[in-house]
Amino acid sequence: MRESARAWSDAMADLDARAEAPGLVALALPTPTLPPASTTNHWLVGWTRMVVVDPATPDRRAQRRLVHLVDAARKAGAEPVALFLSHHHLDHCGAAADLAGQLRLPVWCHAATRPLLPAWVEVAGEVAEGDEVAVNADGAVWRALHTPGHAPGHLVLHEALSGWMVAGDMVAGQGTILIDPRDGDMGQYLASLERMQALAPLALAPAHGPVLRDATQVLAYYQRHRREREARILASLTNRPREPADLLPSAYADVPRMTWPLALRSLESHLVHLQQQGLALRTSSGWLANKQAESTG
Numbered sequence: 001m002r003e004s005a006r007a008w009s010d011a012m013a014d015l016d017a018r019a020e021a022p023g024l025v026a027l028a029l030p031t032p033t034l035p036p037a038s039t040t041n042h043w044l045v046g047w048t049r050m051v052v053v054d055p056a057t058p059d060r061r062a063q064r065r066l067v068h069l070v071d072a073a074r075k076a077g078a079e080p081v082a083l084f085l086s087h088h089h090l091d092h093c094g095a096a097a098d099l100a101g102q103l104r105l106p107v108w109c110h111a112a113t114r115p116l117l118p119a120w121v122e123v124a125g126e127v128a129e130g131d132e133v134a135v136n137a138d139g140a141v142w143r144a145l146h147t148p149g150h151a152p153g154h155l156v157l158h159e160a161l162s163g164w165m166v167a168g169d170m171v172a173g174q175g176t177i178l179i180d181p182r183d184g185d186m187g188q189y190l191a192s193l194e195r196m197q198a199l200a201p202l203a204l205a206p207a208h209g210p211v212l213r214d215a216t217q218v219l220a221y222y223q224r225h226r227r228e229r230e231a232r233i234l235a236s237l238t239n240r241p242r243e244p245a246d247l248l249p250s251a252y253a254d255v256p257r258m259t260w261p262l263a264l265r266s267l268e269s270h271l272v273h274l275q276q277q278g279l280a281l282r283t284s285s286g287w288l289a290n291k292q293a294e295s296t297g
Contacts, residue, residue: 004075004076004077005076007072007075007076008072008073008075008076011068011069011072011073011076012025012069012072015027015065015068015069015072016065017044017069020203020205020211021162021164021203021205022047022136022137022138022140022162023045023046023047023050023134023135023136023137023140023142023159024043024044024045024164024166024205025043025044025069025073026041026042026043026044026205026211027041027042027044027065027066027069028040028041028042029042029056029057029059029062029063029065029066030057030059030062031056031057031058031090031091031094032058032090032091032094033091033208034091034175034178034262035175036174036175037172037174037175037208037209039208040054040056040057040091040092040207040208041053041054041205041206041207041208041209042054042055042056042057042066043166043205044069044070044073044078044080045084045133045134045142045157045166046078046133046134046135046136046142047073047077047078047079047135047136047137048078048079048135048136048137048139049079049081049132049133049134049135050073050078050079050080050081050134051080051081051082051083051084051108051133051134051142052066052070052080052082052083052084052099052103052105053084053085053086053157053166053168054084054085054086054091054092054093054168054207055083055085055093055095055096055098055099055100056090056091056092056093056094056095056096057094057095058094058095063095063098063099063102066099067099067102067103070103080103080105081105081106081134082105082106082107082108082124082125083096083099083100083103083105083106083107083108084108084109084127084133084134084155084157085107085108085109085113085117085155086154086155086156086166086168086169086207087109087110087113087150087151087153087154087155087168087169088109088113088116088117088151088153088183089151089169090118091207092168092169092207093109093117093118093121094118096117096121097120097121097122100122106124106125107121107122107123107124107125108123108124108125108126108127108133109123109126109127109153109155110126110127110128110144110146110153110154110155111126111128111153112148112152112153113151113152113153113154113155114126114153116151116152116153116183127144127155128144128146129144129145129146130143130144131143131144133157134157136159140159140161140162141159141160142157142158142159142166143157143158143159143160144156144157144158145157145158145165145195145196145199147168147170147192147195147196148185148188148189148192149170149179149184149185149186149187149188149189149190149191149192149193150168150169150170150177150178150179150184150189151169151183151184152183152185154168154169154170154192155168156168156170156196158199158201160199162202163200163201163202163203163215164201164202164203164204164205165196165199165201165203165204165205165215166205167196167204167205167206167207167212168206168207169206169207169208170189170192170193170196170204170206171204171206171212171218171219171222172206172207172208172209173206173208173209173210173211173212174208174209174210175208175209177189177222178262178265178266179265179266179269180265180266180269181265181268181269181272182265184269185269185272185273186226186230186269186270186272186273187273187276187277189226190223190226190227190273193219193222193223194219194223196219197216197219197220197223200216201215201216201219202215203215204218204219226270229251229266229270230270230273230274232250232251232252233247233251233267233270233271233274234274234279234280234289235250235251236250236251237274237280237287237288237289238288238289239288239289239291240288241283241285241286241287241288242286242287242288243286243287244264244267244268244271244286244287245264246286247267247287248260248263248264248267251267252267271287278290
């Protein structure tokens, strides 16, 4: 037992993996993600029932590191059962097919993620709200939380006893989270953040960057930041239709201009959310404030 534990510890050190908590090991590997991030955390979650979260690295050398880490866990007594996708974006699923073959593991995801995945990713099982996904050596259970907003089928893993959450792209230890209007929903994202905060987590293990240990404060900040940004966008609307790009100088004056292409996508998601609340109107000529709603509100 001691020898296998020592071998597992040595393997993690050799492969530059991080043991963050019981049943939670991270291996940051290069992926085609959005800057400032350049890697995705490939989390090994659980022990007697283990999942490998977000197999995405296209780099063959990095894939071999992950395979070696999982094999070392097997030799130390772990039982990997699946590759678990938090959602469908390529920096979370891009290597799922390759690694499923190399590790001899099935791919799991939420039902709403399945039709959005690349054609080469074959899903063997669907994960729903409340499902038991992974189990630690001491019996602590990681359950799935459906947290749509960044993506329709986004899943978080929550271990209630320790208060840890594997947060996917709900938050970031590096950079910020983009809510793209093509597959995101700002209203759902805010509601999911609020739900996560209500569970009072102690630490968040994000897909990008370091662990966030002031979890409830981080989740509160993300909500506050989004609502403050939305207020600035609403203040930029007038009774004259304007295109989203025309709102950037006033609504995003505090961010570098080089980030405005991404900011524009986030702004468009905020505009849709304002429309859903009855505060903005979309016309054939652009967006304008719904003054009638403001006066009655």
